[in-house]
Amino acid sequence: MSDWLTPDEWTAVRLSLIVSTTAMLASLPLGIAVAWLLARGRFWGKSVLDALVHLPLILPPVVTGYILLIGFGRRGPIGAFLYDWFGIVLSFRWTGAALACAVMGFPLMVRAIRLSIEAIDRKLEDAAGTLGANRFWTFATVTLPLCLPGIVAGMILCFAKAMGEFGATITFVSNIPGETQTLPSAIYTFTQVPGGDAGALRLTLISIAISVAALFCSELLARIVGRRIAVS
Template sequence: MILSDPEWQAVLLSLKVSSIAVLFSLPFGVLMAWILVRCRFPGKSLLDSLIHLPLVLPPVVVGYLLLIGLGRRGVIGQVLYDWFGFSFAFSWRGAALASAVIAFPLMVRAIRLALEAVDPRLEQAARTLGAGRWRVFFTITLPLTLPGVIVGTVLAFARSLGEFGATITFVSNIPDETRTLPLAMFTLIETPGAEGAAARLCIIAIALALISLLMSEWLARWGRKRMGA
């Protein structure tokens, strides 16, 4: 299957955007999962709802909220642009941010389920033996949660590859800059005579999603076997 240069650019941009989205959101995903499982405080249910809100909101709404908040004339975006000359709007960085926000609930949920399965008594025993909070987390909690972290990371990556609504609303559909795989397919579908190119990208999208899911399952099994060994 031979792809044209614009099609390759869309595929490579999608991989870049999804990788960066997952890389920067993973530490926050682990932190939020730990807070939801191990901490008790007023407003915990509200925080949980806010984290999972992108799962039930239309992606276009998420993109619009990002636009009014982080666009060049947004509440936060104008400060970033005026003070630092940095902007998320109409750039691949904004596409990565939109993908991260949409995929974040899936990551947190997978890590949270794994963290809930970790026996708190193991952490308490380590604390009584003199281990500090951070040492307990990095030597006991995080290794035992590793399968869930892996699954959450891969699922978030797969979800980022398919992000469309928030991306096109927040950063538009700019060739070589924000035109990821889903946006390229959308453009080709609306272009007369481009059915073949759209079909090729569709096959690639299905293949990438399937590979991600299979990899997620394999890595989860590998992690469980390693922890058991």
Template sequence: MAAWLGPDALVALRLSLLVAGTATAASLPPGLAVAVLLARGRFPGRAVLDTVVHLPLVLPPVVTGYLLLIVFGRRGPVGAWLHDALGVTLAFRWTGAALACAVMGFPLMVRAMRLSLESVDRRLEEAAGTLGAHPVAVFALVTLPLVLPGIIAGLILSFARAMGEFGATITFVANIPGETQTLPSAIYTFTQVPGGEAEALKLTLVSVAVSTTALVVSEVLARRVSRRMLA
């Protein structure tokens, strides 16, 4: 594969997997928390939270990327604080690409988990409570296992979205080979240079393969989980 793909393409693939993996893993805790809040919570501002979470789904990705740049750029309010206080720079770094991908995939992840949470039979949770389980234990021992298929679906959707993210990423962290040039950016770059078509096509095939694998894995996992509950 290393010989088949050019060195630049290989770097882009590796970077894409790193960025998408980081984005997905980092989104899981806040994604689950927001899904629980939206599915179960009754609090003022719930509708606002719902809207904000879903914004990246409806905004042009370039707009999302630009907003990220304004907020998380070196001079942005959050970006400056991160840089000065923690020494973390996001703009034009792969970590910034991961942030952009996480934000873009967040609504998909939250949606899958929330739907799954809403379909949980609350009466099972009541039953667990009458057996002496504290609400935290009920969540860990009953709710979480029951929503596992939704969590898997959310992770895969977020990962797939991250693998394909282009607009927000290129706006926020540009297209720097080896640092922020992910698969889509690399494909775009190859199509812009003469003689790059072959490499672009190879990367396209790689992209299709990665996405298909993700889908199949999620399907197999989800099926295994639900079979466990039915047999």
């Protein structure tokens, strides 16, 4: 691949994989918690939480990126706090790209996990409770293993969304080669310069290959998890 792609193109591919993987893994713990709250929780404001979680799917990605820039930029309330106290800078950094991708992919992850949890028979969880298990132990030993296929699907959806995210990323962290230029940004750059069709085509083929591989891995992992659950 290094002979087929230029160093800048290879950097964009590697950065996209790093950003997408980071976004997926960083979203997972919160995604599972929020999915469980929406599936099993009974509290005031549940509909508000549901709306907030799915808001990135409704808003234009550029709007989401601008909100992130206002909140997490160096002069934003959250960004200024992170910089002053921890020296963390997100805007115009690859970590900011990961944050933007995580925000955009989070609703898809939560929805997949939530549907998986809602499909679990409540009687199994109730039985664990009658045997003395508290809520956390019931979730860890009953709910979590049974919803693993949904977790795998949610992770892959989040990863795929992160790989293809453009609007929120370029608005929040710009399009800096070697720092924030992911695959979509690099493809867009190639389409704006004369003679860039070949580079855009190469990166497009790479994007397709990665997406197909992600879907294949998702199907394979789902089958493996499903078989283990059936055996147990």
